[in-house]
Amino acid sequence: MHLTPNEERTLAGEEGSGRQKAMELVVAIGDIYGAERLIPISSAQVSGASFKTIGDAGIRFLEDFSKEAKATVRASVNPLGLDLRRWRSMGIEDGFKEKQSRIVSAYSAMGLEPLYTCTPYLSGNRPRPGQHLAWAESSATVFANSVLRAMTNREGGPSALASAIIGKTAEYGLHLKENRAPRVRIDLEAVPPGLVPLAGYVVGKIAGNRIPYLPGLSLSQDEHKAFGAAMAATSAVSMYVYSDRGDRRRPDMSRVEERVSLPASELAGCRDSLKGDDSWDLVAIGCPHSSPSELRSMARFLKDRKPAGDADVWFCTCRKAYAACPDAVRVLKRFGKVLCDTCMVVSPIERMYKRTASDSGKAMVYLPTLGKQRPTFRTTGQLLEAISR
Numbered sequence: 001m002h003l004t005p006n007e008e009r010t011l012a013g014e015e016g017s018g019r020q021k022a023m024e025l026v027v028a029i030g031d032i033y034g035a036e037r038l039i040p041i042s043s044a045q046v047s048g049a050s051f052k053t054i055g056d057a058g059i060r061f062l063e064d065f066s067k068e069a070k071a072t073v074r075a076s077v078n079p080l081g082l083d084l085r086r087w088r089s090m091g092i093e094d095g096f097k098e099k100q101s102r103i104v105s106a107y108s109a110m111g112l113e114p115l116y117t118c119t120p121y122l123s124g125n126r127p128r129p130g131q132h133l134a135w136a137e138s139s140a141t142v143f144a145n146s147v148l149r150a151m152t153n154r155e156g157g158p159s160a161l162a163s164a165i166i167g168k169t170a171e172y173g174l175h176l177k178e179n180r181a182p183r184v185r186i187d188l189e190a191v192p193p194g195l196v197p198l199a200g201y202v203v204g205k206i207a208g209n210r211i212p213y214l215p216g217l218s219l220s221q222d223e224h225k226a227f228g229a230a231m232a233a234t235s236a237v238s239m240y241v242y243s244d245r246g247d248r249r250r251p252d253m254s255r256v257e258e259r260v261s262l263p264a265s266e267l268a269g270c271r272d273s274l275k276g277d278d279s280w281d282l283v284a285i286g287c288p289h290s291s292p293s294e295l296r297s298m299a300r301f302l303k304d305r306k307p308a309g310d311a312d313v314w315f316c317t318c319r320k321a322y323a324a325c326p327d328a329v330r331v332l333k334r335f336g337k338v339l340c341d342t343c344m345v346v347s348p349i350e351r352m353y354k355r356t357a358s359d360s361g362k363a364m365v366y367l368p369t370l371g372k373q374r375p376t377f378r379t380t381g382q383l384l385e386a387i388s389r
């Protein structure tokens with residue numbers, strides 16, 4: 001890979017060992033993927049922030065790095081294993097909180113923004129089309145590439161952090177225009193209400209490692225958020241191409257190698273396979289983190305109803321959305337906990353619950369593995385009905 005004289009100096013350690021380590025990591029990745037050069041990024045988003053997922057080894061890595069390195073571009077952090085203000089009400093133990101606090105301190109010493117969300121684009125960091133990023137959270141990278149038309153690979157936590165420190169990433173993969181062309185066309189029938197997350201779940205399984213083209217995919221921003229998160233969870237791709245009604249853009253179809261029809265009946269079949277039963281001890285909504293419009297819409301439905309059922313309820317969101325709609329938050333709190341900084345997958349729910357119902361296609365993938373839960377899919381509307389009367 002060609003490095004500029006300044007980059008060579010960083011690599012030689014002339015700017016300190018922290019920047020040197022970060023440069024070594026980014027250059028090694030660039031070499032593996034055949035990148036020709038480094039390119040500047042406008043922001044980074046770092047995953048690997050919950051003590052549950054990174055453990056003691058992760059804390060040591062971050063604490064070592066934080067002694068000698070600082071972010072030089074805007075950078076934020078993925079959800080933690082707890083809500084920093086409401087962790088006791090979640091049933092989190094003191095020992096976990098103490099370890100989690102060390103992770104938070106290390107990231108803050110490196111100058112990362114304390115957003116602790118998978119939706120930085122709802123928290124004031126909304127990239128512009130064509131901007132290069134080093135984002136790690138899979139649901140955020142797919143939203144950035146597909147909806148915002150920014151350019152990022154799905155980084156690992158350490159590589160996103162290294163990019164935040166040197167302000168650059170290696171130019172390969174989705175940073176190159178020629179790699180952003182779709183390779184499979186998926187004709188999706190109209191998606192039944194509430195099943196958008198499952199549409200993403202099934203599209204991801206069909207796509208595998210190929211960018212799909214979805215003609216006529218007409219979704220709201222919140223629906224894109226849920227669709228892309230599920231697609232990225234069941235596939236290795238971090239981007240889809242879609243055309244909406246009246247869209248004049250013509251995607252480059254020259255690399256499409258297969259055309260697949262996805263009838264609504266297949267989504268219904270997927271819903272049935274994830275149906276589980278009605279016995280759950282946690283209802284978890286907000287994967288990816290709920291937007292202000294989602295919080296308001298749930299509050300409108302629940303406003304004149306009363307809590308029902310024995311299950312605990314978590315509404316997971318980001319701090320900005322929480323602060324943006326206090327009235328909605330007040331209503332939701334009558335029915336459960338409104339949590340920031342964390343989610344049902346990266347918090348240690350396995351210590352508290354066994355069966356979790358969610359409206360998220362992504363959660364259906366990770367609740368059984370990371371969360372050791374028996375998962376049940378219900379639409380948001382069905383879950384709101386179940387927790388109220």
Ligand code: F3S
Pocket residue numbers: 078079118139229286287288289316342343344345346362363366
């Ligand atoms: Fe976000 Fe957690 Fe889901 S990080 S995308 S709410 S698994």
